[in-house]
Structure formats: structure tokens, C-alpha cells
Amino acid sequence: MEVMQDHGLLMLNQMIYEYCGLNYTDRLSILKEKLAKRLTELGISHWEYCRYLKATPNEWDVLAELLTINETYFYREENQLLECCSIVLPQLREKHKTRPLKIWSAACSSGEEPYTLAMLIQETDKFPSGSVEIIGTDINKKVLQKAEKAWYHSGSFAFRRIPENLLKKYFSEENGGYQINSEIRKMVQFQELNLLNTEQTAQLGKVDVIFCRNVLIYFDQVTTKRVIQCLHQNLLPGGYLFLGHAESITDLALGFQKIDSGKTFYYRKEPV
Numbered sequence: 647m648e649v650m651q652d653h654g655l656l657m658l659n660q661m662i663y664e665y666c667g668l669n670y671t672d673r674l675s676i677l678k679e680k681l682a683k684r685l686t687e688l689g690i691s692h693w694e695y696c697r698y699l700k701a702t703p704n705e706w707d708v709l710a711e712l713l714t715i716n717e718t719y720f721y722r723e724e725n726q727l728l729e730c731c732s733i734v735l736p737q738l739r740e741k742h743k744t745r746p747l748k749i750w751s752a753a754c755s756s757g758e759e760p761y762t763l764a765m766l767i768q769e770t771d772k773f774p775s776g777s778v779e780i781i782g783t784d785i786n787k788k789v790l791q792k793a794e795k796a797w798y799h800s801g802s803f804a805f806r807r808i809p810e811n812l813l814k815k816y817f818s819e820e821n822g823g824y825q826i827n828s829e830i831r832k833m834v835q836f837q838e839l840n841l842l843n844t845e846q847t848a849q850l851g852k853v854d855v856i857f858c859r860n861v862l863i864y865f866d867q868v869t870t871k872r873v874i875q876c877l878h879q880n881l882l883p884g885g886y887l888f889l890g891h892a893e894s895i896t897d898l899a900l901g902f903q904k905i906d907s908g909k910t911f912y913y914r915k916e917p918v
């Protein structure tokens with residue numbers, strides 16, 4: 647019985663890895679712990695859960711909620727956000743004056759990253775309404791629902807770094823928390839997207855700038871390479887990629903030029 651259970655857990659680990667890139671091979675006991683409540687609810691074993699997942703594709707949404715780590719906050723790693731809004735975007739706008747610029751916040755969790763970008767874009771005073779479109783995506787539907795609501799509890803982790811002036815200007819106090827103003831909300835759209843699903847990423851289309859921060863740290867080298875190749879395909883020539891500080895892809899040499907501004911680093915896709 648015990649062997650069967652372990653085999654089921656290994657199989658589940660493999661299925662999860664193939665589906666979304668999360669890899670618990672060295673931490674099977676953690677995976678077991680994360681799944682325990684759900685399996686008790688369903689009254690089934692690991693092995694039976696594998697079959698259940700195959701027969702019930704919506705169950706992947708439940709798993710995404712159980713397994714993903716969604717920690718995020720406004721104004722996170724601000725040097726990258728400031729560099730993007732005050733240098734990269736104005737340069738891109740010079741080149742593409744007649745169409746909106748597109749930014750993709752991949753793995754955006756509950757929306758703090760794309761909303762911060764929208765606020766900083768407004769702060770520059772260089773972008774008329776409709777000239778920048780931001781899309782935030784994540785694999786976890788629940789965090790996206792929170793992002794859509796754009797309401798955050800006042801005592802929450804979300805506000806740990808936000809400057810007072812942005813809080814005052816772009817939020818209004820409501821029901822013990824803060825609601826983001828409609829001018830910022832209308833700059834950002836949200837959509838469910840699994841970074842390992844090439845059909846979904848292809849459908850998203852080409853963008854000028856991608857933020858994909860603090861998610862590659864959960865992937866192994868093989869998955870990281872796969873995701874970076876896909877982001878490369880989604881970027882227009884001369885487009886920019888921002889990764890988290892702990893997520894250098896220098897070793898992968900995948901058609902990006904690294905830009906080190908002194909305060910931060912990011913990548914540029916080679917122009918054609």
C-alpha cells in the first residue's frame with residue numbers, strides 16, 4: 647500500500663512538472679503536505695488523484711491554487727519599474743508613435759506589479775490615454791480574481807513598499823482597504839495563462855515589454871530555458887525583458903543582449 651502511495655505521489659509530481667513546471671522531486675514530503683487536505687476532501691489516494699486529474703481538467707485550477715506561491719507587493723524592485731517607465735517606454739514610444747505599446751506582466755499574481763507599472767506610466771506624463779496597454783497573466787485564477795477587484799486590505803503585505811504619494815493619488819479608502827482608481831484599472835487587463843502552455847502564449851501575441859519576475863526561481867534549468875524561449879518569441883524585435891533580481895539568464899544565451907544600467911539589469915531582444 648505504502649509503495650503504491652509513493653508511486654502515486656511520484657506520478658503526480660511528474661504530471662505537475664509537465665503541466666506547470668513546478669518540481670517537487672527533492673521535496674516530495676512538501677508536495678504530500680500541500681495535497682493532503684484536498685485528497686481527504688475527495689477521499690482518494692495519490693494514485694487515484696492522478697486519474698481524477700486526467701478525467702477532470704478543471705481540477706488543475708484547484709491544484710494551481712494549492713501549489714503556487716503568490717507573494718507580491720506594489721513597487722517591488724522599483725529600480726526596474728522606474729527604468730522601464732522613464733527610459734525604456736519613452737524610447738519605444740519615439741519609435742512607435744502611431745500604435746499603443748504593449749506590456750505583458752507574466753505571472754502577475756494579484757496584480758500589484760502591472761498596477762504599479764500603470765501608476766508609474768501615469769506619473770511620467772508622457773503617455774496619453776490608450777497609448778500603453780498592460781496585460782497581466784497568471785496560472786492561478788483566484789489571484790486573478792483579486793487583481794480584477796483591485797481592492798487590497800490596508801494591513802496587507804501589498805503596501806509594504808509603496809510610496810505615500812502613489813497611495814494618495816491612485817487609491818481611495820474603502821471598507822478597511824484601498825481601491826485602485828478607475829484610470830489605472832482601465833490600463834490593465836487580466837487573463838489566465840500558463841507559461842508552459844505554448845498555445846496560450848502564442849495566442850497572447852507579440853508585445854514590446856515583458857515583466858516575468860520571481861517565477862523562474864520555482865523552475866529548473868530545463869523549464870527556465872523553455873519559458874525564456876517562449877518569452878523571446880512573444881517579444882517584438884528590439885523589445886525588453888525584465889526578470890527578478892535572482893533570475894539571471896546570462897548562461898542561457900538565447901538571443902538577448904543584457905543591459906546593465908548601473909542600478910539594475912534587464913534584457914533586450916536583438917532587433918532584426
Ligand SMILES: C[S@@+](CC[C@H](N)C(=O)[O-])C[C@H]1O[C@@H](n2cnc3c(N)ncnc32)[C@H](O)[C@@H]1O
Nearest residue numbers: 666714716718753755785786840841859860861
Ligand atoms: C511570487 S509570484 C510573483 C509575482 C510578481 N511577478 C512579482 O514579482 O511580485 C509568482 C507567480 O507565478 C505564478 N506561476 C507559477 N507557475 C506559473 C506558470 N506555469 N504559469 C503562469 N504563472 C505561474 C504563481 O501563480 C504566482 O502568482
